[in-house]
Amino acid sequence: MTDFTLANKLHLQITSLFWRSMDWLYPPRCCNCDRRGFVLCETCFAEIEPLQGALCQKCGYPVSGKGRLCEECRLAPPPFTQMLSWTSYIGPVKEAIHALKYKRNLAMGPFLAKPLVEIVKRSGWNIDLVVPIPLSRSRLRFRGYNQAALISHQLAAQLNIQHSNTAVKRVRNTSTQIELDVNKRFMNLFDAFYANPATLKKRNILIVDDVITTGATMQNCTKALLQAGAENIYCVSVARAILRHAKHHQGFASNSVLLS
Ligand SMILES: [Zn+2]
Ligand SMILES: [Zn+2]
Numbered sequence: 001m002t003d004f005t006l007a008n009k010l011h012l013q014i015t016s017l018f019w020r021s022m023d024w025l026y027p028p029r030c031c032n033c034d035r036r037g038f039v040l041c042e043t044c045f046a047e048i049e050p051l052q053g054a055l056c057q058k059c060g061y062p063v064s065g066k067g068r069l070c071e072e073c074r075l076a077p078p079p080f081t082q083m084l085s086w087t088s089y090i091g092p093v094k095e096a097i098h099a100l101k102y103k104r105n106l107a108m109g110p111f112l113a114k115p116l117v118e119i120v121k122r123s124g125w126n127i128d129l130v131v132p133i134p135l136s137r138s139r140l141r142f143r144g145y146n147q148a149a150l151i152s153h154q155l156a157a158q159l160n161i162q163h164s165n166t167a168v169k170r171v172r173n174t175s176t177q178i179e180l181d182v183n184k185r186f187m188n189l190f191d192a193f194y195a196n197p198a199t200l201k202k203r204n205i206l207i208v209d210d211v212i213t214t215g216a217t218m219q220n221c222t223k224a225l226l227q228a229g230a231e232n233i234y235c236v237s238v239a240r241a242i243l244r245h246a247k248h249h250q251g252f253a254s255n256s257v258l259l260s
Contacts, residue, residue, distance in 0.1 A: 004160075004161070004162040004163070005160055007163075008156065008157040008160050008161075009157075011153065011154075011157040012157045012158070015110055015154065015157075019107050019110065022107065023107075028105075028107060030044055031044075031092075031095045031096050031098070031099035031103075031105060031108070032044040032091075032092040032095045032096070039096070039099075039105065039107050039108050039111050040092060040095075040096050040108070040111060044095075045092065047091055047092050048086075048087050048091065048092055048093050050086055050087050050115070051085055051086065051087055051088060051240065054066075055084075056068075056069050056070035056073055057069055057082070058070075058073040058077065058078060058080075058082060058083070059072070059073050059078060059083045059215060060082070060083050060084040060085055060240070061242075062242065078215065078219055078222070079219060079222045079223050079226060079233065080207075080218065080219070080222040080233040080234065080235050081125075081232040081233055081234055082123070082125070082234055082235070083212070083215070083218060083234070083235035083236070083237075084119050084123060084234075084235070084236050084237075085212055085236070085237045085238070085239060085240035086115045086116060086119060086237070086238050086239065087115075087238070087239055087240070088239060088241070088242045089211050089213075089239035089240060089241045089242070090242075093238065093239050094239070096108055096111075096112060096238075097112070097147075097210050097211055097238060097239060100112065100147045100150070100210065101143075101147045101210065104144075106145065106150060108150075109147060109149075109150025109151050109153075109154060110150065110151075110154040112151050112210070112238045113151045113152075113154035113155040113158065114158075115238070116151065116155050116208070116236055116238065117158045117159060119236060120159060120206065120234075120236060121159070123234070125204070125206065125232075125234045126204055126232075127159070127161050127204050127206045127234060128161070128162065128203040128204045128205070129161065129162050129164055129203050129204075129205050129206070130152050130153075130155060130156035130159070130161050130162070130163045130164075130205075130206045130208060131152065131163070131164050131165075131167050131168050131205060131206070131207055131208070131225075132148035132149040132151070132152035132153075132165065132207075132208050132209070133148045133207060133208070133209040133217055133218070133221055134146065134148075134149075134165075134168055134169050134170045134193070135148075135170060136170040137170070139170075146165075147210050148208055148210050149165055151208055151238065152208035153165075155206075155208060155236075161206070164199055166196070166199075167195060167196050167199040167200055167205075168193055168194070168195040168196070168200075168207075168221060168224060168225060169193065169194050169195075169196075170192055170193060170194075171192060171193065171194040192220060193220055193223075193224035193225075194224060195221075195224040195225045195227065195228035195230070196228060197228040200225055200228040200229060200230040201228065201229035201230070202229060202230075202231050203230055203231060204230070204231050204232045204233075204234070205225050205230045205232070205233050205234070206234045206235070206236060207221055207222065207225070207233060207235045207236070208235075208236055208237070209235070209236075209238075210237060210238050211237060211238065211239045211240070211241065212235075212237040212240045212241065213241045214241075218235045218237075222235065
């Protein structure tokens, strides 16, 4: 048994026991309808529609027509091999991510990892290492935890793949993205990651995040991993902000309106 197989088994057992005890001590409430006994109840969960139908083969964004790639990926191919998201950033899933990020609902991390397990299994990706999008040191200190890591760690354990919280780091603080318009996000994030070649060289990496808005964060993190010698980069997120305007990747979408 490899070190990470044992670590994954322990992780699954400990987190399962921990969350069962917490549910018993403090019964959770549905983040969307407040029903007792669930972090997200079955009724609210059933409202979530997975992204399906015609999706860009590269970035997983809904495409109209017969093209295999969206316009942005045709014009400027992104550096990752493929990116997929479970659903769009609206409704109950938006509430779930909000609860995970801003209301310290930590049980939501493992809960939201479940649909990603299925997505990654279906994708056929060959992955050696799972990493979360890291937070800056100051944001981590402020929040106390990285919400993407709560998802990625559980995902890696369920897929029995090695996980690392330290292979890629945020090297300088970035302003909160919500405060920036889409055009400024790429500049703000440029070179904001450092990836460790010792852990990443010649390996296939899966990057995990809670929400993808423009894709700028995933692209910049991918660039850092590739610079460190990683082979193929795959990206997955729970939710995806779907824009009315088609041109969203390269920060040209200043007039776009987020549907979320
Ligand atoms: Zn509910
Ligand atoms: Zn695309």
